[in-house]
Amino acid sequence: MTDEHAAKHDATTGTSIDTTVPHSARIWNYWLGGNDNYAVDRKAGDQYREIFPGITVVARTSRGFLTRAVRYLAGEAGMRQFLDIGTGLPTADNTHQVAQRVAPETKIVYVDSDPLVLAHARALLTSSPEGACEYLSADIRNPEGILDTAAGFLDFTRPVALMLMGIMGHFTDDEAYPIVHRLQAGLPSGSYFALYDGADTNEAFNQAQQGYNDSGAVPYHLRSPARFLPFFEGLELVEPGVVPVPHWRPDPDAEPAEIYSYCGVGRKP
Amino acid sequence: MSTDGEPPGDISGPTVPRMILGNQLHRFREAAGISPDRAGYEIRASRSKISRMENGKVGFKERDVADLLDLYGITDDETRGGLMTLARQANAPGWWSKYGGDIMTDWFEEYLGLEAAASVIRAFELQFVHGLFQTEAYARAVTLLGNTGAPGDEIDRRVSLRLKRQDLLTGLRPPQVWAVLDEGALRRPFGGRSVMRGQLNRLIEVSELRHVTIQVVPFSRGGHAAAGGSFTVLRFGDDDVPDVVYIEQLTSALYLDKREDVDHYLEVMNHLSTEALTPAQTPQFLAEIIKET
Numbered sequence: 001m002t003d004e005h006a007a008k009h010d011a012t013t014g015t016s017i018d019t020t021v022p023h024s025a026r027i028w029n030y031w032l033g034g035n036d037n038y039a040v041d042r043k044a045g046d047q048y049r050e051i052f053p054g055i056t057v058v059a060r061t062s063r064g065f066l067t068r069a070v071r072y073l074a075g076e077a078g079m080r081q082f083l084d085i086g087t088g089l090p091t092a093d094n095t096h097q098v099a100q101r102v103a104p105e106t107k108i109v110y111v112d113s114d115p116l117v118l119a120h121a122r123a124l125l126t127s128s129p130e131g132a133c134e135y136l137s138a139d140i141r142n143p144e145g146i147l148d149t150a151a152g153f154l155d156f157t158r159p160v161a162l163m164l165m166g167i168m169g170h171f172t173d174d175e176a177y178p179i180v181h182r183l184q185a186g187l188p189s190g191s192y193f194a195l196y197d198g199a200d201t202n203e204a205f206n207q208a209q210q211g212y213n214d215s216g217a218v219p220y221h222l223r224s225p226a227r228f229l230p231f232f233e234g235l236e237l238v239e240p241g242v243v244p245v246p247h248w249r250p251d252p253d254a255e256p257a258e259i260y261s262y263c264g265v266g267r268k269p
Numbered sequence: 270m271s272t273d274g275e276p277p278g279d280i281s282g283p284t285v286p287r288m289i290l291g292n293q294l295h296r297f298r299e300a301a302g303i304s305p306d307r308a309g310y311e312i313r314a315s316r317s318k319i320s321r322m323e324n325g326k327v328g329f330k331e332r333d334v335a336d337l338l339d340l341y342g343i344t345d346d347e348t349r350g351g352l353m354t355l356a357r358q359a360n361a362p363g364w365w366s367k368y369g370g371d372i373m374t375d376w377f378e379e380y381l382g383l384e385a386a387a388s389v390i391r392a393f394e395l396q397f398v399h400g401l402f403q404t405e406a407y408a409r410a411v412t413l414l415g416n417t418g419a420p421g422d423e424i425d426r427r428v429s430l431r432l433k434r435q436d437l438l439t440g441l442r443p444p445q446v447w448a449v450l451d452e453g454a455l456r457r458p459f460g461g462r463s464v465m466r467g468q469l470n471r472l473i474e475v476s477e478l479r480h481v482t483i484q485v486v487p488f489s490r491g492g493h494a495a496a497g498g499s500f501t502v503l504r505f506g507d508d509d510v511p512d513v514v515y516i517e518q519l520t521s522a523l524y525l526d527k528r529e530d531v532d533h534y535l536e537v538m539n540h541l542s543t544e545a546l547t548p549a550q551t552p553q554f555l556a557e558i559i560k561e562t
Binding site for chain 1: 389445447479480482484504508511512528529532535536539542543547548549
């Protein structure tokens, strides 16, 4: 769980937990049925859900995609190193648990800029004895910084699976595409990239999101399905391509779900 | 560490079955639109008995559970079978039941039940090293302090109870224990310097366990959020069972499970966890204190 390297990068522990505005990781935890949320999050979560009841489906199906994608990456694709940026609060089936069930020796670097998320990750997202987890406090707006620091822990001469699960919505296209391409540029050939985000195809979803963004919380922007494609530029898309979240390699017994989010997995040639 | 041949994984006790069964009975009663008085009448008991049952505070007679399920119109065999199994588990005595009433109060017994049933235990300790991490010598020193004049045999049993609790850490499915310790808890040399050095070394050892996280709040990060003192937040595997805050007082304990109360303590605990040294920084800090102790 610990190494010298971690101590160095842990040196600055932020203490800026704002409990007066809804917090994206805590509200997400609420929609997933967890207990790591405060009254302000539950109130905002309920208001959101009144306008767009489908948000609990979004929360559940996108966790389902994370599980299936990590299972594919650790299994069929043989990935043994993961870089998971935008970790969120612990829930059932976190990245390292899914990956290490397939291959216990897998190494995972969790990256987040939120002190609350990092404190939980360090305490509760602990690795199997055979593998390892590391936790970085870093801002995704500095992709090279993340890659440099992660290189102290992952072997960047071997493939790495990069995961951006539901976080690029926090950026406009002009910001988001360069961030993603710069992260991909630092990965060796044979690496993989997985992403999902919310789509703007449902009017109630758009409305609820607008209300949330106006509340003073860190805003999140829904994208049209076409605007997901540039994230995968230059990569070989894994079948079935960029698709609605429930359609990406569904489990055989999966029930049909409404479409609110899009996702994809690509391989760097 | 197990001393009586009991399988180490089988120490969870009746508390969670009680909470889950109580929660279910509450939901079925509400869904059937039946008042606590009417339900109490059905099983020849008071409305407050129904409330204690639904809050998971007491054991259950199987006949009472069966009568209530009839009253609530629950006829599905599978559902009934599952709940009757819970009722049996809810009546099984915990491992702590064999300790004498002179050292085992009801309020502490309740805590042991919750602790053994928890999936995550988050503790803030201002004064003492947490009971789950204490060495025998340290446990003896703080027990003597709290029970001056007690006969040696009683002290022995109290210490043995405290150490027995630690079987939880080596059981088959240990909870995740996430403790934040104030530097003060590490500086006060209970039992003398050598006992304290042993205790600090023990903290470094347990922090290496996968499911144990220890963070220290150094004096240099003073003015932290836990103005009130030590407390523990217990979380259970089932999201529908609410978190419980445990605050020990001199002659009793407080258990809070109302969402507003829990929120407040969770917020303080989160502040402390982000202010404290990280788990990776903590062992080195402990090693420095050992040198100065």
